[in-house]
Amino acid sequence: MTGEERAHGVTPGLCRDYATRTADHQAAFLQPYLRPGVRLLDIGSGPGSITVGLARAVAPGPVTGVDHDRRSVEEARERAAVAGLPDVTFHEADVRALPLPDASFDVAFENNVFLHLADDALTAAREAHRVLVPGGLLAARDVDAGSVVWGQASAALQEFDRLFARWHQSRGTDLRLGRRLPAILRSAGFTVIGVSVSADTKWRPEDVRLHGEAMVQLIDGPFGADVVERQWADVPATARLRDGVAEWMRHPDAFFANVHVEVVGRRPATA
Numbered sequence: 001m002t003g004e005e006r007a008h009g010v011t012p013g014l015c016r017d018y019a020t021r022t023a024d025h026q027a028a029f030l031q032p033y034l035r036p037g038v039r040l041l042d043i044g045s046g047p048g049s050i051t052v053g054l055a056r057a058v059a060p061g062p063v064t065g066v067d068h069d070r071r072s073v074e075e076a077r078e079r080a081a082v083a084g085l086p087d088v089t090f091h092e093a094d095v096r097a098l099p100l101p102d103a104s105f106d107v108a109f110e111n112n113v114f115l116h117l118a119d120d121a122l123t124a125a126r127e128a129h130r131v132l133v134p135g136g137l138l139a140a141r142d143v144d145a146g147s148v149v150w151g152q153a154s155a156a157l158q159e160f161d162r163l164f165a166r167w168h169q170s171r172g173t174d175l176r177l178g179r180r181l182p183a184i185l186r187s188a189g190f191t192v193i194g195v196s197v198s199a200d201t202k203w204r205p206e207d208v209r210l211h212g213e214a215m216v217q218l219i220d221g222p223f224g225a226d227v228v229e230r231q232w233a234d235v236p237a238t239a240r241l242r243d244g245v246a247e248w249m250r251h252p253d254a255f256f257a258n259v260h261v262e263v264v265g266r267r268p269a270t271a
């Protein structure tokens with residue numbers, strides 16, 4: 001991937017939205033297992049805002065992030081440098097074929113990456129299994145959109161939500177992957193030792209704005225182009241979707257919440 005080109009579906013607006021994520025929130029379920037010195041892998045690290053928090057928790061343990069979007073990798077490197085974390089490295093690579101040696105990590109983590117891989121989520125989980133030491137842990141967290149709540153959703157926003165889910169589905173993204181995570185980890189050879197859920201909630205005006213801007217950018221970009229090309233909506237209808245999102249962003253009581261399933265699996269000590 002070169003220059004301005006982004007990995008499929010990754011937009012600057014989405015990256016700004018992802019960069020609001022933190023290890024304290026999105027990786028809270030993993031924190032009890034983290035100790036100084038742990039060697040940690042962040043699978044699909046994106047802009048690296050969670051990765052740097054994880055790095056602080058395991059310092060001086062080395063942390064590696066892997067993502068196939070070059071710009072995200074560059075942003076993550078910058079973020080780690082600004083945070084003064086020299087033991088964090090990022091690779092541009094496919095998480096289904098990690099360029100990393102066998103049994104080289106104690107803990108692997110992923111947040112909202114397996115859902116984009118469709119049937120290859122199992123391949124990625126097997127790769128995590130390969131690079132973990134026996135006894136090592138995979139902590140996986142993916143959305144389950146069976147439980148999305150839009151506070152103050154207009155009819156246009158509900159229509160956007162419906163088309164957005166259809167669009168994701170057509171691209172192989174499983175917005176209900178969360179509920180399949182325990183089965184995926186078990187199939188990849190892990191013993192599941194914990195299942196929990198937590199929600200990502202956008203309610204502060206700044207977060208609502210970032211979330212809305214990311215949606216508008218998708219409507220003006222890949223999502224909008226695809227829905228028109230597939231004749232799911234015409235151009236005036238996509239303009240109404242944009243207006244619906246813009247109206248939601250301005251509403252003082254707007255919020256968005258979606259539940260994520262969190263699973264911790266252990267690579268059996270003998271496997």
Ligand SMILES: C[S@@+](CC[C@H](N)C(=O)[O-])C[C@H]1O[C@@H](n2cnc3c(N)ncnc32)[C@H](O)[C@@H]1O
Pocket residue numbers: 007010018019021026043044045046047048049050066067068069072093094095096110111112113116117
């Ligand atoms: C929803 S973002 C999550 C980023 C980060 N984990 C977070 O929660 O902030 C999904 C990330 O997975 C990356 N990704 C998707 N498929 C990938 C693949 N096959 N190999 C490597 N990275 C991938 C995307 O580039 C993107 O950065």
